[in-house]
Amino acid sequence: MKKLFLLTALILVFSQAYSQDTLTRKGYIGLDVINSLPSVILPKQYYIRNTIIIEPYYLLDLPRPNRRLVLGTGFAHGSTHQHFGFDPSQHFKGAYFRAAHEIKKIRNPRKMLRIGYGPVFAIAGYQGKFRFDGPTFGDYEGDFKETNNVALGIEAYFGQDFKIGDNWLLRFTVRNVMGRRTNADTYVQYFPGFGFTPNGFNNRFLYSGGLSLQIHYNVR
Amino acid sequence: MKQLFPIALLLVGMIQQGCIDCGPQAELTARVYFSQDSLQLDSVYALKAVNQNAIAKQVKAYLGQQSELELPISMLADTTTYVFYFKDRIDTLSIYYERVFRYKGDCGFITDARKPSGRHCDATFSNVDVYYDTYARSGSLGFPFANPGTGISIQITL
Numbered sequence: 001m002k003k004l005f006l007l008t009a010l011i012l013v014f015s016q017a018y019s020q021d022t023l024t025r026k027g028y029i030g031l032d033v034i035n036s037l038p039s040v041i042l043p044k045q046y047y048i049r050n051t052i053i054i055e056p057y058y059l060l061d062l063p064r065p066n067r068r069l070v071l072g073t074g075f076a077h078g079s080t081h082q083h084f085g086f087d088p089s090q091h092f093k094g095a096y097f098r099a100a101h102e103i104k105k106i107r108n109p110r111k112m113l114r115i116g117y118g119p120v121f122a123i124a125g126y127q128g129k130f131r132f133d134g135p136t137f138g139d140y141e142g143d144f145k146e147t148n149n150v151a152l153g154i155e156a157y158f159g160q161d162f163k164i165g166d167n168w169l170l171r172f173t174v175r176n177v178m179g180r181r182t183n184a185d186t187y188v189q190y191f192p193g194f195g196f197t198p199n200g201f202n203n204r205f206l207y208s209g210g211l212s213l214q215i216h217y218n219v220r
Numbered sequence: 221m222k223q224l225f226p227i228a229l230l231l232v233g234m235i236q237q238g239c240i241d242c243g244p245q246a247e248l249t250a251r252v253y254f255s256q257d258s259l260q261l262d263s264v265y266a267l268k269a270v271n272q273n274a275i276a277k278q279v280k281a282y283l284g285q286q287s288e289l290e291l292p293i294s295m296l297a298d299t300t301t302y303v304f305y306f307k308d309r310i311d312t313l314s315i316y317y318e319r320v321f322r323y324k325g326d327c328g329f330i331t332d333a334r335k336p337s338g339r340h341c342d343a344t345f346s347n348v349d350v351y352y353d354t355y356a357r358s359g360s361l362g363f364p365f366a367n368p369g370t371g372i373s374i375q376i377t378l
Contacts, residue, residue, distance in 0.1 A: 083328065084245075084328060086245050086327075086328045086329040086330070086331075087327075087328030087329070088328070088329070130321070130328070130329040132245070132246060132247065132295055132321075132329075132331055133246060133247065134247045134270075134292075134294075134295050134296070135247060135271055135273070135274060135292075136247055136266065136269050136270065136271055136272070136273075136274050136275065136292040136294075137247065137266070137268065137269055137270065137292065137293075137294035137295060137296055137300075138270050138294075138295075138296055140295035140296060140321070140331070142321050142329070144323065144329075185323070186323040187323055187325050199325060199326050200325065200326070202325070203325060
């Protein structure tokens with residue numbers, strides 16, 4: 001939780017620094033609205049269960065036209081699926097920070113696509129219990145735990161903004177993120193800030209992709 | 221040709237998946253061979269076992285056609301002791317190993333046993349040789365010459 005506050009403070013500092021600019025450039029504060037929803041509604045089907053993900057965003061137009069700065073932070077706490085006793089559920093907790101430089105590509109006034117890229121920094125910990133059936137000598141149960149797992153990555157995405165009224169913005173992004181983490185004793189199923197990592201991309205090298213739907217409010 | 225590329229990629233992926241050695245991911249077994257069974261084995265019991273069924277099954281198979289006994293080893297200790305009942309003789313065998321539980325990609329946690337730093341066995345047989353091999357070979361096994369880990373084998377001379 002402490003890390004989350006620190007990251008939020010960092011974002012506030014950033015936004016203060018940028019707020020000196022002219023009033024013609026817009027700024028939005030937003031929140032990811034679908035990230036944790038499926039894990040609560042469909043805990044059995046979705047790849048994570050009962051997970052809290054809070055992802056606030058800050059969007060700010062840059063002085064150059066069609067350029068935008070995107071700052072995001074996040075906190076995730078939950079667990080993954082239990083597949084087998086030896087492929088157990090992983091309880092994870094982590095905080096992350098992302099920044100992106102976003103470019104608006106205009107082909108015609110109706111077709112607008114936003115492309116963004118930037119760094120992702122995440123710190124997470126996870127733990128769980130694994131179990132092997134022992135019909136002859138009794139079952140074996142072991143623990144695994146990794147704390148302060150730091151990951152650095154690069155994210156790239158396509159995005160689309162939909163204006164709702166004067167002040168609201170619905171934002172949809174398709175994202176790709178890859179990076180490396182410091183400690184990799186146990187393969188990770190979900191890395192906060194990166195997302196679900198498929199087999200082969202879940203050891204020291206992490207790769208993930210996904211969708212994000214955010215709702216934003218105009219603040220300047 | 222271009223359309224075939226994703227299919228080819230998928231096939232390569234499937235072959236790769238099929239050749240990762242996860243080991244048994246269950247209670248491990250040691251294979252026991254007797255150099256000659258002139259004494260006629262009657263039954264085998266493991267100490268500290270909660271259920272002897274798996275061992276009884278193996279003895280039955282051994283008395284039938286099977287050339288070796290596959291005896292479960294304990295995941296709860298680095299040693300397992302067996303008592304062998306022959307027609308007019310009783311022998312004991314303790315084997316030692318070092319348990320390994322680790323995470324392996326595409327498998328989840330795997331269980332393995334390796335050569336201990338100390339002695340390999342204690343036995344009342346005239347000679348016992350214990351051979352150690354991993355139960356789960358590391359990395360991909362490489363199609364098509366898959367060579368999975370064979371685990372612990374024990375050669376007993378009565």
